[in-house]
Amino acid sequence: MSPEGSCPWMGHLRRLQVRTWIEPVVASSQVAASLYDAGLLLVVKAHYGAGAASNHSAGPSPRGVLEDQQQRAISNFYIIYNLVVGLTPLLFAYGLGWLSDRYHRKISICVSLLGFLLSRLGLLLKVLLDWPLEVMYGAAALNGLCGGFSAFWAGVMALGSLGSSEGRRSVRLIVLDLILGLAGFCGSMASGHLFKQIVGRSRQGLVLAACSVSCATFSLCYSLLVLKVPESVAKSSRALTTMDTVSGVVGTYRTLDPDQLEKHSVVGHPPRPGKAKPQKAIIALLFVGAILYDLAVVGTVDVMPLFMLREPLSWNQVQVGYGMAAGYTIFITSFLGVLIFSRCLRDTTMIMIGMVSFGSGALLLAFVRKTYMFYIARTVMLFALIPITTIRSAMSKLIEGSSYGKVFVMLQLSLALTGVVTSVVYNEIYQLSMEKFVGTCFVLSSFLSFLAIAPIGIVASKQAPWSQYGDITEK
Numbered sequence: 001m002s003p004e005g006s007c008p009w010m011g012h013l014r015r016l017q018v019r020t021w022i023e024p025v026v027a028s029s030q031v032a033a034s035l036y037d038a039g040l041l042l043v044v045k046a047h048y049g050a051g052a053a054s055n056h057s058a059g060p061s062p063r064g065v066l067e068d069q070q071q072r073a074i075s076n077f078y079i080i081y082n083l084v085v086g087l088t089p090l091l092f093a094y095g096l097g098w099l100s101d102r103y104h105r106k107i108s109i110c111v112s113l114l115g116f117l118l119s120r121l122g123l124l125l126k127v128l129l130d131w132p133l134e135v136m137y138g139a140a141a142l143n144g145l146c147g148g149f150s151a152f153w154a155g156v157m158a159l160g161s162l163g164s165s166e167g168r169r170s171v172r173l174i175v176l177d178l179i180l181g182l183a184g185f186c187g188s189m190a191s192g193h194l195f196k197q198i199v200g201r202s203r204q205g206l207v208l209a210a211c212s213v214s215c216a217t218f219s220l221c222y223s224l225l226v227l228k229v230p231e232s233v234a235k236s237s238r239a240l241t242t243m244d245t246v247s248g249v250v251g252t253y254r255t256l257d258p259d260q261l262e263k264h265s266v267v268g269h270p271p272r273p274g275k276a277k278p279q280k281a282i283i284a285l286l287f288v289g290a291i292l293y294d295l296a297v298v299g300t301v302d303v304m305p306l307f308m309l310r311e312p313l314s315w316n317q318v319q320v321g322y323g324m325a326a327g328y329t330i331f332i333t334s335f336l337g338v339l340i341f342s343r344c345l346r347d348t349t350m351i352m353i354g355m356v357s358f359g360s361g362a363l364l365l366a367f368v369r370k371t372y373m374f375y376i377a378r379t380v381m382l383f384a385l386i387p388i389t390t391i392r393s394a395m396s397k398l399i400e401g402s403s404y405g406k407v408f409v410m411l412q413l414s415l416a417l418t419g420v421v422t423s424v425v426y427n428e429i430y431q432l433s434m435e436k437f438v439g440t441c442f443v444l445s446s447f448l449s450f451l452a453i454a455p456i457g458i459v460a461s462k463q464a465p466w467s468q469y470g471d472i473t474e475k
Contacts, residue, residue, distance in 0.1 A: 088144025181331015
């Protein structure tokens with residue numbers, strides 16, 4: 001007899017659990033974000049390209065000089081833009097995380113999605129009404145004042161952690177990253193084609209901006225009207241010991257659960273010492289590793305669009321979209337990596353594999369001269385997403401569930417703050433080195449990525465092998 005036959009209310013419960021899925025919100029918001037990011041880059045390029053063209057008509061200049069001027073103008077725009085995007089969330093993201101822990105888990109998600117929508121509307125109005133480019137600084141500020149991506153992703157990670165057991169958590173969180181990557185890949189692939197739908201500088205990008213606004217609107221409405229906060233697995237396992245599901249993803253991870261055969265035996269056990277008294281040294285080392293690695297990733301991501309537009313690549317709109325889409329494939333390969341590695345490797349080992357993968361790819365990227373070489377370098381980065389996601393998972397196993405929102409926001413804000421500094425420094429380095437060696441920033445990223453292995457190695461050396469339940473256990 002099926003579970004639904006023996007317990008009629010279980011079938012209804014399974015249907016209700018569909019509403020706890022955060023995946024539709026992640027997917028729609030990321031499609032909107034990928035369209036927005038590509039659209040903003042192309043709008044900025046078109047804006048400064050027109051300015052360079054008018055200067056060229058007044059007095060002829062070599063093509064290389066005009067390209068350098070355009071690159072510096074785009075880089076300067078993104079220095080200010082990234083400062084606004086990175087600093088404004090610092091005022092409110094932690095407060096939203098605290099409110100989410102204390103009152104309702106959806107607060108940080110819904111408020112940040114409102115900011116996403118306002119910023120996407122800013123790009124649409126700029127294209128539609130031909131507003132000055134500086135209006136995008138205001139749109140970025142509105143996004144940040146609503147918490148920005150720091151508050152949003154911290155809220156998503158909190159819901160994902162609440163709806164999964166500790167043994168499944170690494171897989172659960174990497175699935176959310178997989179959805180993020182697939183949505184970003186689709187949006188980026190379409191961005192170049194959508195941008196070209198309307199010819200003419202004053203209206204080019206209108207269709208793309210409108211699609212971004214539509215996706216952002218859907219994600220906000222879904223989170224407000226449909227999304228439900230999942231019940232903690234620790235609570236539901238006591239009431240429904242026969243259910244083999246993860247709240248939010250019903251019947252998906254049955255074969256992936258490392259403690260499937262023994263999970264009922266651990267119900268009712270007292271909390272482990274590491275949970276009751278967080279190992280602050282381990283958490284601090286994980287923070288340091290995450291920040292160093294994020295410095296490398298953010299620097300590469302910030303400079304890469306400029307690298308695509310400049311010689312030797314000099315890509316057009318469609319090629320830029322494809323290049324940005326290539327960056328999202330690591331979400332798929334990293335997901336598969338966690339799926340395989342989590343069965344036989346410790347979390348620290350998986351983190352170091354991801355760091356080596358990104359560092360090697362960044363080093364290859366520094367010497368790219370042809371389009372195919374760019375995609376080879378991107379392929380080497382196939383496990384680049386594993387470190388940050390696995391670090392989040394490890395931290396969630398060292399703290400109480402009631403503190404997820406605050407801790408995840410603190411991590412995200414730390415990454416955002418260091419990312420702001422990184423963006424400024426990398427853009428300045430890029431402007432100084434692009435005429436001599438355009439790959440200087442990528443070499444620096446490779447060094448930082450390998451350097452980030454050091455604190456993770458210390459964690460691995462000080463701790464016993466993490467158990468099959470995914471915990472950090474003391475020697």
